[in-house]
Amino acid sequence: MFGNGSDLWTSSIPTPLLSQIHLEQVAQDHIQCFRALCCKGPPPPRPEYDLVCIGLSGSGKTSLLSQLCSESAENIVSTTGFSIKAVPFQNAILNVKELGGADNIRKYWSRYYQGSQGVIFVLDSASSEDDLETARNELHSALQHPQLCTLPFLILANHQDKPAARSVQE
Secondary structure, rough: OOOOOHHEEEEEEEOHHHHHHHHHHHHHHHHHHHHHHOOOOOOOOOEEEEEEEEEEEOOHHHHHHHOOOOOOOOOOOOOEEEEHHHHHHHOOOEEEEEEEHHHHOOOOOOHHHOOOOEEEEEEEOOHHHHHHHHHHHHHHHHOOOOOOOOOOOOEEEEEEOHHHHHOOOO
């Protein structure tokens, strides 16, 4: 009586409206095809994460960030206060606040912790026993700080290429 059922569907929609719906669908299909082939449009935004990078002066924080940003390693000077670098990766961007590691600056580190989502602690594995003890104390202080204690930490033992470098076990 109604055939295959398509007559019932099409007969309940007025013909001009049906033509308009069909044309809009065809137009959307063509636009999607065009975008896929020619202009993929802007890439989707990459998530951004805010990190803080700390460690004693001379541990290699600036060199690390320069290397990650594909910048020249020539003429690197110690960070006197702080610097911020955006480190791009394929799926994310890391906004890294590098804090200077001199004695007179370390007492201000905690002022820059707010909003951090992770911590990079750079350690000079070839440093003296006294500097290693100072670094250990600063690391423990950071691990116990209320704004950092729940965050992921990356502890990087830098300068492994130096003859005086300590092993992983040390």
